[in-house]
Amino acid sequence: TLLERDPSFTSFTFDGQTIAIEDHLEKRPDHHELVVKLVRAERLFIGPWYVLADNILVSAESLVRNFQEGLRVAASFGRAMRAGYVADPFGHPAQIPQVLRGFGYSSYVFSRGIGAEGEDIGAEFAWEAPSGDRVLACHLVTHYASGLALVGEMSETEAELEARVRTRLPKMIDVPARYANTSSLLFMEGDDHVEAYERLPEAVAAMHKVSPNLDAKIASLEDFLAVVPSPRTSFAGELVGGRYRPILRGVNSTRVWIKQENARCERLLLERCEPLDAITGGDERDELRSLWRTLLQNHPHDSICGCSIDDVHDIDMRPRFDRVSVDGATLAASLERRVLGEGNTTLVWNDLPWARDAVVDLDGTPTRVRCAAFGAVAASRIDGAAVRVDGDGAIENELLRVEVATDGSFVVVDKQSGGRSGTQNLLVDDGDRGDEYTYSYAGPTVGSRGIAGARRSGVTGDRATVIVDLLLQLPARLRDDRLARTAETVACPVHMEVSLDSGARRVDVTLEVDNQARDHRLRGVSGKRGWVEQPTAERCAHDLVALDGAVMIGLDGIREYAVLHDGRTIAVTLLRAMGWLSRGDMTERRGHAGPALETPSAQMIGRRAYRYCVVPMFSDMSLAAAAREVREFLAPARVVRGARPAGPFMELPRESIVQPSALRAARDGVAVRLFNPRDREEAVDVRFHRTIASARAVDLREGDLTLGNTGFEVLRTAAPPETDGAVMSVRLAPYEVGTYLLTFA
Numbered sequence: 099t100l101l102e103r104d105p106s107f108t109s110f111t112f113d114g115q116t117i118a119i120e121d122h123l124e125k126r127p128d129h130h131e132l133v134v135k136l137v138r139a140e141r142l143f144i145g146p147w148y149v150l151a152d153n154i155l156v157s158a159e160s161l162v163r164n165f166q167e168g169l170r171v172a173a174s175f176g177r178a179m180r181a182g183y184v185a186d187p188f189g190h191p192a193q194i195p196q197v198l199r200g201f202g203y204s205s206y207v208f209s210r211g212i213g214a215e216g217e218d219i220g221a222e223f224a225w226e227a228p229s230g231d232r233v234l235a236c237h238l239v240t241h242y243a244s245g246l247a248l249v250g251e252m253s254e255t256e257a258e259l260e261a262r263v264r265t266r267l268p269k270m271i272d273v274p275a276r277y278a279n280t281s282s283l284l285f286m287e288g289d290d291h292v293e294a295y296e297r298l299p300e301a302v303a304a305m306h307k308v309s310p311n312l313d314a315k316i317a318s319l320e321d322f323l324a325v326v327p328s329p330r331t332s333f334a335g336e337l338v339g340g341r342y343r344p345i346l347r348g349v350n351s352t353r354v355w356i357k358q359e360n361a362r363c364e365r366l367l368l369e370r371c372e373p374l375d376a377i378t379g380g381d382e383r384d385e386l387r388s389l390w391r392t393l394l395q396n397h398p399h400d401s402i403c404g405c406s407i408d409d410v411h412d413i414d415m416r417p418r419f420d421r422v423s424v425d426g427a428t429l430a431a432s433l434e435r436r437v438l439g440e441g442n443t444t445l446v447w448n449d450l451p452w453a454r455d456a457v458v459d460l461d462g463t464p465t466r467v468r469c470a471a472f473g474a475v476a477a478s479r480i481d482g483a484a485v486r487v488d489g490d491g492a493i494e495n496e497l498l499r500v501e502v503a504t505d506g507s508f509v510v511v512d513k514q515s516g517g518r519s520g521t522q523n524l525l526v527d528d529g530d531r532g533d534e535y536t537y538s539y540a541g542p543t544v545g546s547r548g549i550a551g552a553r554r555s556g557v558t559g560d561r562a563t564v565i566v567d568l569l570l571q572l573p574a575r576l577r578d579d580r581l582a583r584t585a586e587t588v589a590c591p592v593h594m595e596v597s598l599d600s601g602a603r604r605v606d607v608t609l610e611v612d613n614q615a616r617d618h619r620l621r622g623v624s625g626k627r628g629w630v631e632q633p634t635a636e637r638c639a640h641d642l643v644a645l646d647g648a649v650m651i652g653l654d655g656i657r658e659y660a661v662l663h664d665g666r667t668i669a670v671t672l673l674r675a676m677g678w679l680s681r682g683d684m685t686e687r688r689g690h691a692g693p694a695l696e697t698p699s700a701q702m703i704g705r706r707a708y709r710y711c712v713v714p715m716f717s718d719m720s721l722a723a724a725a726r727e728v729r730e731f732l733a734p735a736r737v738v739r740g741a742r743p744a745g746p747f748m749e750l751p752r753e754s755i756v757q758p759s760a761l762r763a764a765r766d767g768v769a770v771r772l773f774n775p776r777d778r779e780e781a782v783d784v785r786f787h788r789t790i791a792s793a794r795a796v797d798l799r800e801g802d803l804t805l806g807n808t809g810f811e812v813l814r815t816a817a818p819p820e821t822d823g824a825v826m827s828v829r830l831a832p833y834e835v836g837t838y839l840l841t842f843a
Contacts (some may be wrong), residue, residue, distance in 0.1 A: 099132065099457055100139050106299040108316045111143040112290075113242070114183040115150045116171040117395065136174035143318050145169060145178030146203070146806060151593055152399035153187045153194065154338070155350065155357065155657060157364045159760055159771075160397065161191075161236070163390050165201055169799075169806030178806035180318035182206040182233065185242045187399045188346045189338040195235075196227040196835060200798030202810025205323050207284075209238040213339020221277040224332040228777075228833040231814060234329060236322075239277045239342055245270070245285030248301040249292070259297065263304040279330060338637075344687050346405075346535040350638045350658035351533075351619070351671040353404030353700055358655030358708075359419040360402060363393050366426045367448045369733055372762040373472065376432035377747045377787070380763025385429060387587040392421050405534040405692060407679065408699035409537055423436070438474055438740025445474040447738045451761075451784075452752040455480065456735035457599040459562050464561035466600045469735045471519050473787075476736055482600045485562035487555040493562035493598045498714070500605055502564040505549045506594040510605060511715040519649060520625035523607060526669065527572055529583040530619045530676050531684065534700055535691040537619060537636065537674065538684040540582050544572060545623075546592070560600035561794060568592050580683070582712015588614040594632040594807045604652070604713045604727045613673060616701045621669040623662070624649055624712065636660045636671070642728045643668065652728030654709035673709050675701045722755055729757075749785045756782040756830055760837075767792075768843040769800040774830035781829045788842040790821045801839045 100107055112118060121731070123130055136142035151160070160723060168612035172178035182203040184190075189211050198206060206225060225235035238244055247266040250259055274555075275281050286751070287298060295301070305314040340343055350357075367389060376384045396415050400406045434613065440447065446458055448469035457464045465479045483496035491502045499511040510519040524547055529540030551568030570590040573583035593610040611620065636658050643659045644650035651670060658671035677700060680692035711731045715722040748761060760771040774780045795815040799805045803812070816836030820827045830836050 100294055100296055101136055102132075104296070104299065105292075106316075106668065107296070109141045109143060109293060109318045111179070111183070111318055112145075113185040114145070115147045116145050116168050117149050119144060119175070120171065127532075134175050137172075140318070143179040144175065144321070146201070147184065148180060149394050149396070149398045150185055151183070151187065151397040152349070152402050153191055154166060154189050154347075155402050156360065157368070157640065158193065159368055160364060160394070161197055162760075164394055164397065165197065165798070166805065167387075167394060168393060169201070169808070173805065173807045176807065178808055179319065180808055180810070181323055183319055184208050186210060188349060188403065190334040190336060192334070193227050193229070195225050195233040196229045196231040196833075197798065198233050199231040199814040200835065200837070201806070202797065202799075202808060202813050203233065204813070205234045205236070207236045207238065207319055207323075208337075209242045210343045210345060211337030211339060212237050212239075213341045215333055215339065216277065216341050219297060219331040219333050220279040221274065221695050222279040222326055222329050224329045225337075226332055226334040228334070229831065229835070232332070234326060235333070236284065236326070237277075238284070240273050241343055242286045242737040243289035244274065245287035246289050246292070248285075248287055248298065249295045249299070250301070252297065253689040254297075256300070259300055260304045260307060260567065263301055264308040267305060269309060275348035280326050281324050282322060285321075301633050309333070331393075344535070344691060346403075346691055347636060347638065348532060348536040348674075349403035349405050349534065350636060351537070351674040352676070353702070354656065354671070355674060355702075355706070356396075356402060356404050356411060356415065357657045359423075360393070360396065361655035363419055363422040363426065365732065366430065367393065368424065368760060370430040371426050371433070372760065373449070373747070374430055374437065376761050376763045376768045378433055378436050379390060380768075382429060382433070384764055385425075387428070389422050389426055403534075404700065405679065407695060408697050412699055434738060435740070436713060437744045438738065439742055441741030442739055443741060444477045445738050445740050445743060447474045447736045448478040449733050450729065451746070451748045451750050451758055452754070453749070454730060454735075454752060455482070455601050456730065457602075458735050458737050463559035464599070466560040467735070470743075471746035471749035473743070473747050474738060475743045479560075482560070483601050485557055485560060485598060487557055487562055490553050490555050491564060493555060493564055493596075495562070495598050495600050495602060496674060497601070497603055498598060500564070500596060500598050502553065502555075502566065502596050504551050504553050504566065504568075505546045506551060506566040506568060506592070506596075508544070508564075508596055508605070510712065510714040512714065515716060517716045520666070522605075522624040522649070522712050523594070523596070524623045525570065525620060526623050527570065527618055527620045529573065529576060530617050531576055531580050532686070533676055533681045533684075533691070534697060535680060536684060536687050538686050540576060540580070540617070542573070542583060544570075546570060551592075555571075561597055561598045563595055566594045566596070568594075568609070572618060575616040583617070590614050602727075603710045603719065604729065604731060606708050606709075606711045608707065609672070610705060610707045611673065612705045613675065613702055616675055616677060616703070618675050619671060620708070621671050623667055623669045624651060627669040641732060642725060643670070644715070644721060644724060646721055649715055650713040650724040650728060651720070652711040652713065652731045654732060656708060656710060670710065673702055673706055675703075677701050722753075726752065745787060746785070747787045750782055754782045756828070757779045759835070764800045764839055765802050767801070767839045769796070769839055770826075771835065771837045772828060772830065773835045774833060777832045779829060779831055781827065784826045784828065786824045786840070787825070787843070789824050790826060791841045791843040792822050793819045793826050793838055793840045795819060796837050796839045798837060800837060
């Protein structure tokens with residue numbers, strides 16, 4: 099290999115992920131010992147991530163699992179790189195410094211995401227999370243191929259190589275030098291689909307020759323970070339700007355089915371499989387690791403973003419989702435049987451760690467039942483005010499009245515105050531002349547407003563529902579010149595069910611559309627009179643999007659929203675259909691973002707289904723309470739069979755501000771992760787089903803300090819918990835994440 103042949107080629111750095119090494123060894127298992135040798139000799143730097151994910155589209159716990167698995171794989175060869183490198187995700191969540199510090203890392207080398215602030219903060223700066231955690235951030239201003247100018251043809255003569263370096267070097271150095279906050283400059287010599295340049299040592303020697311004042315050498319990211327001084331500038335918040343590279347957040351709504359499947363799989367592992375394994379002894383850790391690895395293999399940024407060729411998504415990704423869904427559900431059912439025993443007693447199981455009322459399907463009838471916190475109780479109907487219908491378009495429970503129009507839109511009325519929401523659930527459809535990366539508007543805009551659909555209402559048990567069937571006549575495609583939509587239309591049937599359960603403070607919506615149109619974007623639009631906010635570009639939402647005092651929308655795997663130009667309307671993207679991986683003829687973006695390939699599967703032709711809920715935020719509804727309604731929507735209680743009730747295995751007060759993030763078996767106990775979403779300190783008492791023998795705060799390695807073999811000390815934990823019997827009391831600083839390792843008596 100190159101590193102064996104040429105000691106002057108001192109090291110090679112992988113692009114922050116370890117899965118590529120696994121892929122290589124799958125084909126060349128005889129290289130395993132060589133990889134171990136090179137990693138241990140610090141000539142091959144690998145990790146710290148498992149895959150190069152899109153860090154915005156996946157859940158926070160998926161980011162943690164990605165880092166854990168990357169460290170685990172890297173350690174199997176020696177150790178993980180001690181630099182928090184990530185080559186090319188389309189933006190970075192504000193909590194990344196918090197995650198890095200939780201693994202002992204203090205640096206982040208990245209590309210993309212810097213906006214106008216880059217002119218002030220420069221390339222090296224302190225990046226601060228909402229929690230106050232900071233890392234040294236190093237922005238690759240000229241991207242992760244910044245040293246590619248050094249690459250030439252292998253057939254060059256020595257003189258030709260020197261002449262090329264002399265010509266290209268000033269331009270290569272110019273931009274990074276202008277933004278540098280240090281005398282050391284970092285250049286990454288590599289690019290997509292480019293092999294290592296074997297003559298790189300000669301090119302570096304030529305740099306010395308043509309510019310003797312430069313001290314250039316082949317180095318690792320660890321070498322570079324060691325000479326970067328403490329940064330003089332800082333930035334707080336997420337990095338989603340496009341000043342230097344396009345941020346490409348149109349991917350939030352590309353191939354929405356991928357985002358929906360991923361959200362379901364994440365919830366299956368996080369809310370069912372892992373907690374059940376934790377309370378049954380942790381015997382399924384290997385199977386859970388296998389399921390997580392399969393899911394993480396769908397998280398690389400071009401995969402989860404939906405911006406690859408059709409075969410990547412339809413042939414590679416879909417079977418992985420199917421495997422996690424099927425095997426995960428089988429595992430969860432098996433673990434539930436261990437807890438409940440074999441029997442025919444009808445029970446209701448609640449995955450959430452607080453008691454609540456829920457409407458479940460009991461003997462074919464939606465029935466309101468009382469659920470214990472995380473566990474199962476006997477299923478029986480509880481008394482509560484009945485739901486009712488008023489004509490064919492209005493439904494009510496004891497708290498809310500929902501008035502549904504024939505076009506499927508609705509208004510929610512607070513029965514106590516008489517307050518009325520704005521109009522919810524209008525459908526608006528625009529043309530899209532863009533590609534998988536970027537939305538580009540094309541007119542005309544059409545929608546559902548005023549369409550006279552077939553409407554009917556009814557009550558079944560403790561659920562009232564209005565069903566609306568309507569026909570959207572949408573332009574069939576773009577015109578041949580791609581400047582506007584064709585006058586030809588196609589029929590796209592829409593089926594909506596707007597439901598209100600007994601006792602509920604939210605309205606549940608299911609929507610199915612049989613999409614037969616191409617080159618368009620379909621959005622659900624909700625409004626609130628008197629609500630003012632500046633319009634936003636399309637942004638990514640996880641589980642919910644809210645405007646305080648107006649409305650919260652709970653989203654099941656739907657990831658894109660925007661505030662429209664009137665400042666009073668929020669739009670959620672249900673479907674975006676486009677036929678190209680990349681195009682170079684849009685005003686929204688200069689040039690191509692990928693290869694110019696057609697992607698017919700990305701047109702999303704056929705039946706598509708969506709779930710979301712609307713929580714009207716009348717005067718007595720706080721953001722925390724609304725978020726709790728959404729969490730209960732996304733984690734519905736289930737009817738199960740067993741020999742006996744069980745639990746509660748873990749319980750928080752329903753009104754707790756501190757929220758659970760993970761409950762899972764760890765190497766030396768049970769790991770519990772909680773987070774504080776507020777800007778002030780919060781405390782909570784967490785009750786378990788058994789007496790606590792020990793409890794201590796740990797970092798995101800969950801007590802395994804050998805993870806990654808990085809040698810990092812524990813740098814960041816929450817305050818130590820206090821215990822009293824089966825209760826653990828914790829205090830979390832503003833926006834803090836606390837991980838606790840427990841053993842039970």
